[in-house]
Amino acid sequence: MEHIVVIAEHLSGRIRPVTWELIAFARELKRLRNAPLSVLIPGEDISAPAEEISARTGCRVLAINTPGLQSYNSEAYKEILAAQLRETGATHVCIANSTQGLDFSPGLAIRLKGACITGVEKVTEKDGRLCFLRKIYNGKMTHTIVSDVGVTLLTVEPGVFKASEDEIADCHPVEYKNVSWHSDRVRNLGVEKSEAGIDSALNEADIIVAAGRGIGKEENLELIRKFASLFPRAAVAGSRPICDLGWLEYGRQVGITGATVTPKVYIACGISGATQHLTGMRGSGFIVAINTDPNTALFNDADLCIVEDLTTFIPAVIGEYKKEKQDE
Amino acid sequence: MPECLKPMKRQHLKILVCVKQVPDIEAIAHSDDPGTWAKISESTGFRMNRYDEYAVEEAILLKEANPGTIVDILSVGPQRANQTIRRALGMGADNGIHIRTADDEYLSPFLIASWIAAAVRSRDYDLILAGVMSEDGMHGQVGPMTAEFLGIPCATSVVASRISRDCASFQVTREIEDGLKDLLLLHFPAVLSIQSSTNKPRYPALSKILRAKSLELEVIDFDTFDVRTSPERLTEVGFPQKTRSGEILQGSQGEKAAELLRILSRKIPIR
Ligand SMILES: Cc1cc2nc3c(=O)[nH]c(=O)nc-3n(C[C@H](O)[C@H](O)[C@H](O)COP(=O)(O)OP(=O)(O)OC[C@H]3O[C@@H](n4cnc5c(N)ncnc54)[C@H](O)[C@@H]3O)c2cc1C
Ligand SMILES: Nc1ncnc2c1ncn2[C@@H]1O[C@H](COP(=O)(O)O)[C@@H](O)[C@H]1O
Numbered sequence: 001m002e003h004i005v006v007i008a009e010h011l012s013g014r015i016r017p018v019t020w021e022l023i024a025f026a027r028e029l030k031r032l033r034n035a036p037l038s039v040l041i042p043g044e045d046i047s048a049p050a051e052e053i054s055a056r057t058g059c060r061v062l063a064i065n066t067p068g069l070q071s072y073n074s075e076a077y078k079e080i081l082a083a084q085l086r087e088t089g090a091t092h093v094c095i096a097n098s099t100q101g102l103d104f105s106p107g108l109a110i111r112l113k114g115a116c117i118t119g120v121e122k123v124t125e126k127d128g129r130l131c132f133l134r135k136i137y138n139g140k141m142t143h144t145i146v147s148d149v150g151v152t153l154l155t156v157e158p159g160v161f162k163a164s165e166d167e168i169a170d171c172h173p174v175e176y177k178n179v180s181w182h183s184d185r186v187r188n189l190g191v192e193k194s195e196a197g198i199d200s201a202l203n204e205a206d207i208i209v210a211a212g213r214g215i216g217k218e219e220n221l222e223l224i225r226k227f228a229s230l231f232p233r234a235a236v237a238g239s240r241p242i243c244d245l246g247w248l249e250y251g252r253q254v255g256i257t258g259a260t261v262t263p264k265v266y267i268a269c270g271i272s273g274a275t276q277h278l279t280g281m282r283g284s285g286f287i288v289a290i291n292t293d294p295n296t297a298l299f300n301d302a303d304l305c306i307v308e309d310l311t312t313f314i315p316a317v318i319g320e321y322k323k324e325k326q327d328e
Numbered sequence: 329m330p331e332c333l334k335p336m337k338r339q340h341l342k343i344l345v346c347v348k349q350v351p352d353i354e355a356i357a358h359s360d361d362p363g364t365w366a367k368i369s370e371s372t373g374f375r376m377n378r379y380d381e382y383a384v385e386e387a388i389l390l391k392e393a394n395p396g397t398i399v400d401i402l403s404v405g406p407q408r409a410n411q412t413i414r415r416a417l418g419m420g421a422d423n424g425i426h427i428r429t430a431d432d433e434y435l436s437p438f439l440i441a442s443w444i445a446a447a448v449r450s451r452d453y454d455l456i457l458a459g460v461m462s463e464d465g466m467h468g469q470v471g472p473m474t475a476e477f478l479g480i481p482c483a484t485s486v487v488a489s490r491i492s493r494d495c496a497s498f499q500v501t502r503e504i505e506d507g508l509k510d511l512l513l514l515h516f517p518a519v520l521s522i523q524s525s526t527n528k529p530r531y532p533a534l535s536k537i538l539r540a541k542s543l544e545l546e547v548i549d550f551d552t553f554d555v556r557t558s559p560e561r562l563t564e565v566g567f568p569q570k571t572r573s574g575e576i577l578q579g580s581q582g583e584k585a586a587e588l589l590r591i592l593s594r595k596i597p598i599r
Binding site: 115144297302304 | 515525595598599
């Protein structure tokens with residue numbers, strides 16, 4: 001008997017949006033395998049999020065009330081979930097491919113003698129077996145993986161599966177269960193907000209010109225700035241490496257650990273298009289990618305691809321602009 | 329001393345850093361036969377996984393802050409992986425361990441972690457560092473799986489760690505989503521997977537490179553390990569599907585520049 005389980009993700013009493021995507025993914029598995037589906041949510045004071053999941057999706061929800069587990073703790077999650085997943089007879093466990101999901105899933109899989117497949121972006125069925133597609137090489141290629149064991153943990157890439165709200169199945173009352181947990185190997189000291197928030201310029205801009213590692217050196221940011229200045233409502237952003245290098249502030253980082261932006265136009269200059277970056281900008285209206293590598297991952301997700309060296313191409317664009325201004 | 333910490337056995341640390349050699353991703357072309365894992369052309373270069381550079385840097389910083397600390401480097405990979413180990417030694421690490429595999433076959437994170445755990449189980453490391461993810465495999469699993477095989481705690485996406493002078497307390501900062509950071513107190517021994525941050529991985533120093541060149545690495549052959557199969561299997565390698573039209577601009581550089589401006593002017597105002 002197969003059984004699909006979703007581990008809901010929540011932070012400070014709020015369900016993280018990726019949970020709805022996990023349920024959408026789990027429903028796809030359910031359709032393929034015709035197996036029951038339930039949602040687990042561990043933690044302290046979780047009745048509100050548990051009820052919300054139940055009301056919004058109609059899924060079976062098991063709230064594992066764990067006194068003392070105010071915030072995420074890897075030791076607690078591995079212990080509580082290993083016991084519960086065994087009891088439920090889970091065969092496919094859907095977890096967010098988030099910093100939290102990636103923190104406990106690999107260890108949990110070992111505990112359950114199960115398989116762990118991270119960053120799942122697609123599921124298909126072939127010869128009666130589920131095949132999971134994930135990206136490799138910074139998104140340039142893909143892997144298809146099948147599980148050979150009875151329990152498979154799947155961490156699902158955020159932003160790939162669309163949350164479906166119209167699919168309320170029969171309603172089940174939330175089930176509650178109390179478990180106790182104690183470990184002192186990892187102790188939470190609290191969650192801290194980073195010094196810099198996301199720069200509001202990124203949300204207000206019509207066009208974002210973003211710099212990636214392909215700019216090569218800090219001086220070339222000047223090119224990016226000049227390019228952006230051709231447009232009245234523009235902002236400059238960067239991929240994570242550019243912010244790690246300190247060339248741009250973290251408030252200007254686009255991606256899963258930065259800002260999610262949806263400008264009318266996004267121009268990625270020297271950005272390869274790793275999933276973690278893509279998640280932050282794939283909702284943009286029109287995506288332009290400028291890259292020397294004709295096979296770069298981002299070309300799969302762009303409207304317009306320009307195979308050029310940005311250090312000569314951007315000056316050429318600025319030159320064309322000036323020429324046209326003169327002709328006017 | 330915080331109650332949650334086990335006292336250290338000694339006053340200095342023994343740290344292991346796991347490093348992976350990865351291909352230059354830009355050099356991988358679509359024309360490569362997508363049938364197998366690592367059909368990488370002869371000309372492709374190899375380098376240290378970038379997150380592992382941050383992990384080595386973190387270890388060297390801990391060593392500098394806690395004199396007497398020993399930093400060992402371990403890599404699982406074919407013969408050429410020894411260059412990556414030597415690069416880490418050039419950054420200031422002490423000893424290298426090479427778990428040598430057959431050429432370029434796909435190795436699951438499960439296998440790699442189980443071999444690392446088997447090789448280091450009796451070596452008494454206080455701290456094992458890995459990168460948050462490999463740029464080729466992108467699993468994010470080897471660190472936390474190694475911890476589980478060894479039965480020790482783990483924290484992933486770590487951007488900072490601090491050990492008190494007496495090695496009694498150990499605090500780490502994990503980066504999580506939405507600009508938040510999760511602060512933890514950990515027990516030794518532990519595994520950390522390191523996320524890129526503002527620590528700048530140092531370039532190997534010339535004197536250290538020379539030393540690293542002459543240093544003998546400890547080589548362990550992969551077939552000395554019992555575990556050979558994984559719970560999951562790679563069945564296919566391919567290329568991602570397009571999610572947008574992906575029109576490729578043609579022409580000379582100047583023509584492309586003019587065309588780009590024309591296309592943009594239809595979408596948004598230009599000054
Ligand atoms: C948990 C986690 C969270 C992450 N969060 C984020 C995030 O929020 N945001 C983010 O961006 N990344 C994030 N990353 C990192 C992400 O995986 C990639 O490593 C990163 O996005 C790569 O940045 P890049 O494209 O600038 O660099 P690279 O991948 O190095 O790409 C550089 C590109 O520039 C091209 N290039 C080189 N020279 C030139 C030139 N002269 N002209 C034109 N093109 C050139 C190259 O062909 C290449 O495609 C995260 C990773 C992890 C593990
Ligand atoms: N072959 C390997 N040898 C040594 N360490 C590895 C190897 N593969 C992965 N690792 C470590 O595990 C981290 C995560 O890798 P992965 O699970 O493949 O994303 C890497 O950053 C390395 O620190």
